[in-house]
Amino acid sequence: MNLPEKYLASMKEMLGDDFESYLNSFDDTRLYGLRVNNLKISTEDFLKISPFKLKPIPWIENGFYYEEDDKPAKHPYYFAGLYYIQEPSAMTPANVLPINKGDVVFDMCAAPGGKSTELAAKLDNTGLLITNDISNSRTKALLKNVEVNGDNKICVLNEDPKQIKDRFSEFFDKILIDAPCSGEGMFRKDNKLIKAWEKTGPEVYAEIQRSVIMSGAEMLKPGGMMLYSTCTFSKLEDEETIKYLLTNRDDFELVDIKPYEGFSHGFEESDSDKEMNISKTVRIFPHKMEGEGHFVALLKKKGELDPDNNIHFVNPGFNNKVPKEVTDFLDSFNFDYDSKYINIRGTYCYLVSKYMQEEKGLRIIRNGLLLGEIKKNRFEPSQALAMALKLKDYPNVIDLDVNDERVVKYLKGETLDCDDFTDVKNGWVLIGVSGYPLGWGKFNNGQVKNKYLAGWRWM
Numbered sequence: 001m002n003l004p005e006k007y008l009a010s011m012k013e014m015l016g017d018d019f020e021s022y023l024n025s026f027d028d029t030r031l032y033g034l035r036v037n038n039l040k041i042s043t044e045d046f047l048k049i050s051p052f053k054l055k056p057i058p059w060i061e062n063g064f065y066y067e068e069d070d071k072p073a074k075h076p077y078y079f080a081g082l083y084y085i086q087e088p089s090a091m092t093p094a095n096v097l098p099i100n101k102g103d104v105v106f107d108m109c110a111a112p113g114g115k116s117t118e119l120a121a122k123l124d125n126t127g128l129l130i131t132n133d134i135s136n137s138r139t140k141a142l143l144k145n146v147e148v149n150g151d152n153k154i155c156v157l158n159e160d161p162k163q164i165k166d167r168f169s170e171f172f173d174k175i176l177i178d179a180p181c182s183g184e185g186m187f188r189k190d191n192k193l194i195k196a197w198e199k200t201g202p203e204v205y206a207e208i209q210r211s212v213i214m215s216g217a218e219m220l221k222p223g224g225m226m227l228y229s230t231c232t233f234s235k236l237e238d239e240e241t242i243k244y245l246l247t248n249r250d251d252f253e254l255v256d257i258k259p260y261e262g263f264s265h266g267f268e269e270s271d272s273d274k275e276m277n278i279s280k281t282v283r284i285f286p287h288k289m290e291g292e293g294h295f296v297a298l299l300k301k302k303g304e305l306d307p308d309n310n311i312h313f314v315n316p317g318f319n320n321k322v323p324k325e326v327t328d329f330l331d332s333f334n335f336d337y338d339s340k341y342i343n344i345r346g347t348y349c350y351l352v353s354k355y356m357q358e359e360k361g362l363r364i365i366r367n368g369l370l371l372g373e374i375k376k377n378r379f380e381p382s383q384a385l386a387m388a389l390k391l392k393d394y395p396n397v398i399d400l401d402v403n404d405e406r407v408v409k410y411l412k413g414e415t416l417d418c419d420d421f422t423d424v425k426n427g428w429v430l431i432g433v434s435g436y437p438l439g440w441g442k443f444n445n446g447q448v449k450n451k452y453l454a455g456w457r458w459m
């Protein structure tokens, strides 16, 4: 592997005696990780049904290493949203940021959703998660991932944080900034990032990171917590970004992160670094533990946030009449909703978190859970709604065994013969795999017309 001279020199300076073992780590086998989606399944239950050779990631309760030939992205449970595939050290930020049920949370640089899906699982469909990315094309993958995950108290935005910081001033209880960075920690995993580093190095990213973290500081409530992370080793992008924040905002302080034997401390190089407690930040190095590389800093904004009496902005609700075909459908099964928060936009219906601001002036990719579409006085439930349900909540279900060949046929968009399901009634049917929803079908005398979202099909 050809690493840039300038990069090697900076790593040598940073690591000293450890430099050789860092270089040797490029010969180690690549690490693959998956994180169980506890919104849908407990880690214990997942382990009972997992077909993969898993090994626990010691510092992440719901994280596991898998082996390359396991191919978890080609398994029906992946389509059911039971896990998210993620590099092990990248699981750390969302794991470290403490989330309470009911929190209003902002994931500022979120696409494709690796951190947001875990934050949403911790929220357990309470509160609000605003998940944002500046790149419009990347928000498409973000939306898909939060929908597969089954999240319903979400809003996906496509904004530059600078543009919205005044509007969301002191709005959030928790903020996660997984900043755009030069990606040095991913060099082992992806050679393309080395070329990109040569074109756009730490200096360019450091400027963006300072802007993003300062916007985050304004949007956090006093007493709230903010997590800053990168997947790079550059001090300029890591410790220096935190020092920039702490120098400019004396209402922020670093907080201890639960230790793990493989974690390294951030570099504390001067008296002022010591005063700022820079060593409370955590570095993950691939020669010290089984993770590719990350930097994580947990910060608190001074003040008090009382989890039992936390005041949020509450939206008065939408002033639209919800058509009867929509409420008839939603009332036909076990679904908890307040019709005041159903927003009708054209033919589409959304269930929005009561903590979300008005949409006007925001570049919204999705506000709330897309419930479905009204078509000629009929209601068609959405793929996102199917993913947000539990199979037991819907009365008309075809639950296929994971080894049943009809599961893959369904995911490929094919019509299914299901006359062995004698109890199923004609009409909307929720198709499941071994107890977990995959999507909708229309049952008609033993045949299922496939309603799985075309863009999500198994290829």
Ligand SMILES: C[S@@+](CC[C@H](N)C(=O)[O-])C[C@H]1O[C@@H](n2cnc3c(N)ncnc32)[C@H](O)[C@@H]1O
Pocket (backbone or CB within 6 Å): 090, 108, 109, 110, 111, 112, 113, 114, 115, 116, 132, 133, 134, 135, 138, 159, 160, 161, 178, 179, 180, 181, 208, 212
């Ligand atoms: C490291 S990636 C995020 C990965 C994501 N958190 C995950 O775990 O899947 C950084 C993201 O920041 C976005 N980004 C770049 N500049 C930004 C800015 N000024 N504000 C918000 N997002 C930005 C990029 O488009 C990119 O998707």
